[in-house]
Amino acid sequence: MRGSGRFLNNTMKIDWLFLVLVFALTSIGITLVYSATVNTEPIWYTSRWFKQIIYFGGGCLLAAAFAFVRIDYWQRFAFPLYFLTIAALAFVAFGGGDSAKGAGRWIDFGFLKIQPSEFAKITFLLAMSKWLSGHRVNILKPKTFVMPALIFIVPFALVLKQPDLSTALVFTAVTMVGLYWAGLSLLDLFLLVSPVASVILSYPQIPYSQVLWGLLLCVVFLALLFRKMPRKFIILILSLNIICGYASTMAWNSLEHHQRERVMTFVDPMRDPRGAGYQVIQSEVAIGSGGIFGKGFGEGSQTNLAFLPEEHTDFIFSVLGEQFGFFGCVFVLFLYFMFLWRAMSICRLHLDPFVNHVVSGACTIFFFHMMVNVSMTLGLMPVTGLPLPFLSYGGSFMLTCMMLVGLLVNMRYQGSQLESNYD
Amino acid sequence: MYKAQNELQSRNLKSLVFMAAVALVFSCLSVRLLYLQHVRYEENLQSSDENRLRRIVLKAERGLIYDRNGTLLVGNRPSYQIVIKPAEIRKMKPDVKDSLFKRLIHLKDSQGESVFDSAVVDTMFQRSAWKSHGTLRILEDASVEQVSIVEERSFEFPGVTTVVESRRSYPYGTLAAHLLGYTGEISDEQLERPEYAGYSSGDRVGQKGLEQQYDGEFRGEDGVKYVQVDAYGREVGKIEGMQNVPSVPGYGMVTTIDLDIQKAAEEALPDSVRGAVVAIDPRTGEILAMVSSPRLDPNIFSLKRRERNKGWAKVALDSTRPLMNRAVAGVYPPASVFKLVTSGAGLEHKLVTGQTHLPKPCTGGFTFGARYQKCWGTHGNLDLVNALRLSCDVYYYQLGLMLGMERINEFGNRFGLGHKLGVDIPGEKAGWLPDSVSFNARNKRNGWRWARGLILNLSIGQGQLVTPLQEAVLAGSIATGKGVYRPHLMKELRDVDGNVVGRYIPEKIFEGNMSESTHRTLLAGMDSVVNHPGGTGKRAALPGIRVGGKSGSGEWKKGEKTHAWFVSVAPLYDPEIAVAVIQEAQGGGGSKSAPVCRKVMEAYFAKKYPKDSTEVKE
Known part of the structure; x- marks a missing residue:
């Protein structure tokens, strides 16, 4: 052949x-x-x-x-x-x-x-x-x-x-x-990235960020239960989420005004x-x-x-669009x-x-x-x-x-x- | 094999999930596209047009001003402005921008002076961050040297350029400055007024004088040009389908001013003396010359801001008030000139004739009640014509008491006293002819009441207020006997090609009526003032031309010299020119102001009868 x-x-x-x-x-x-x-x-x-x-x-x-x-x-x-x-x-x-x-x-x-x-x-x-x-x-x-x-x-x-x-x-x-x-399921992936989502959702500039973050934590918790995770994983992932959320808020609060401006301008030009x-x-x-x-x-x-x-x-796509x-x-x-x-x-x-x-x-x-x-x-x-x-x-x-x-x-x-x- | 099957299914599922995610994301993007390109299409198209279209205002050339013979009195000159283009400055990197800034503020001219003011450059650089197009001025009205320094080294100054503006120039400087006025940036207060409806902030408009009065005519119509520009504000082409409108230059004006007479009047009245000269043609109301002293140079208002402010502060704070046009806005007691009015009223009401002697001769004064009112001389027993000639106060005390102020003022009103004459420059004053009613009304605050004794002073012109223009009109229209014509400065408006587009039509504003005998008697009186021995106005006489006039010496403050008035008319029996002169605190009218009148008259007649004419006009 x-x-x-x-x-x-x-x-x-x-x-x-x-x-x-x-x-x-x-x-x-x-x-x-x-x-x-x-x-x-x-x-x-x-x-x-x-x-x-x-x-x-x-x-x-x-x-x-x-x-x-x-x-x-x-x-x-x-x-x-x-x-x-x-x-x-x-x-x-x-x-x-x-x-x-x-x-x-x-x-x-x-x-x-x-x-x-x-x-x-x-x-x-x-x-x-x-x-x-x-x-x-x-x-x-x-x-x-x-x-x-x-x-x-x-x-x-x-x-x-x-x-x-x-x-x-x-x-x-x-x-x-x-x-x-x-081999990871979508749910597994979700749980894996949930700490990152916590960082973003607890960003104080987002309206109702605390509510959204709370909802996220609930969803993560339910997902963990649904996945029938062992208890130590539930604790590990939940606590990771909570730590990340608070760290995000604390990091934001420790930023100088001009640094915050830079972050906010990046997110919203x-x-x-x-x-x-x-x-x-x-x-x-x-x-x-x-x-x-x-x-x-x-x-x-x-x-x-x-x-x-x-x-x-x-910005070539704009040229196309125009x-x-x-x-x-x-x-x-x-x-x-x-x-x-x-x-x-x-x-x-x-x-x-x-x-x-x-x-x-x-x-x-x-x-x-x-x-x-x-x-x-x-x-x-x-x-x-x-x-x-x-x-x-x-x-x-x-x-x-x-x-x-x-x-x-x-x-x-x-x-x-x-x-x-x-x- | 089962495992492989299982695996295959799982792979299929995963790639399906992946493609579903792709489809979802692309759908979201398409919805966003539809939103931008369909829902918000109009707004986006408009923004894109606003980006590329630039409406450029083409400033209309301001109309020029000429004297009656076509000599240019007000022109336009190019004025160079050094500007920065914010669109280019903004795109520079900070270090490039800094070094440009440093080069600009360290630029020196041949005298070692900085070309630019660092504070101005700094402000404009900061402002450039917020201005997307147009220009920002960093040097106003730059000199030719400054322009050449910057232009020669233009490669060192990217984003810096020179633009030319048209500014007013007044080739004769202070000559006729008050009637011409000047231009300046429109003030916020003016912008709010309805007559400035079409104007916008930053426009230069006429301030004072003819420039203000006829701003609408001089201004012309700004044009517009639509151009396509790129993001750097560079013109890259014309726009098809957009109608460009060329600017229409403003109308030029031929004034009634005669430059030679104006020059003579300017020379006759020195700048050190406060006062005014007005020469009019009483047959039409044309103003031949108008001087107000002290003078100002309107050119300072076209200079750069720093020098403009300096010049402005100087004239605005001057206690002699050079900004005021005394010819129309200065009010003075008419003094003995008013005796023409008192005489006229007496003649009209047939209380006297030219030959009437009044009961009391002039013994140097007059007793009224407990008061003894002086005359300036001792004139004996006079008739009316000689009382005018010698300006005897005692005669007029008696005549005034016989008439009463109402009848005297009525006669004065026939010739425009106490009224604005509607001359075509702003700021004119009406003056004031008091009688019992208006005197009481005016002095309500300080509690003075009308008393009959006041007639004594008023009948010799102490206590009224008149403007030099009113005096010239009074003398002229008494002499013609044909009514009062509105004094004016505009003769013709012409478009840029020289076609006449408007002509001032003389307008009779007061009948100025009086009986033939009154007219004759007043002329005889004015004649005798100048031409008969002992007349107070003999210094106004001209050889070969019959001049009539009347002097006045207005008392205004105890211990100070009097205001020197003189009005004259010539040729007396067919008047062509009437002149009024006032010089503040200069003494007797006959001795100080009559010569000024004569000089103005000389200029007029030298022009009319060139090369020592032998022709005599009686």
């Missing part, structure tokens, strides 16, 4: 619709980058839209390379790659990087600037998948959480130190979904319409003024006249849904837990970016620096996305290799 025959066999397993979706989304992205920057960059070969095409070309090569690497190599090199990335992250976090834009996130090789946190998303995914595919977790056995927690906490802390909260949250999302695939809120307001205006059908390609005054800062990177309206936005969301659906369907083809973890984790990375970015442009979430997959301008992120696409293609057509290992 080895040789050309297998190759043919496997090409049949390539999901062409999936690749068409990737190509369509990237084309839309390049078009939007073009319309957002054409006014300021008249020379085509130095312009951003052209660079984006180059990045995409590079990304395709990288994706192809990723697709051909045998899955057992990915498994074997998951941890070495992971440690390499940790080293790079540590290098950046402890002052070795280039502090462009204030935060040290880049390693400059002269000819190439690399953002280790982007590649960390992949190596972290591989390492976590490798571990979880071999070890089941059980909420009643806390020892099973030790390794996943370690794998998670190190890059999380290093990225948080940069500071890059949004990427740190990507790790969190991947870990949550990984734990779900590794509209408090500072000329500073943090400016982008959000302009983004909402851009999207809203597009109406149902949009102003037409190249007709966006918000975009063309630079009222929207960062329009070609984090020029192509509600239908354009929903169409792109539909493409994203199809993309995730095709990717997720790999889980139904192959039983192998590593494949499953990588696929679900990759989908989580994509979905988390889409959700956070679009919510931000619509004024539903704080402004964080997460770009929109395939649409936003940016080399590192484009490469990350294409590597993930390569991995997904790989998982789909090589997944059956590992089938025999299972069962």
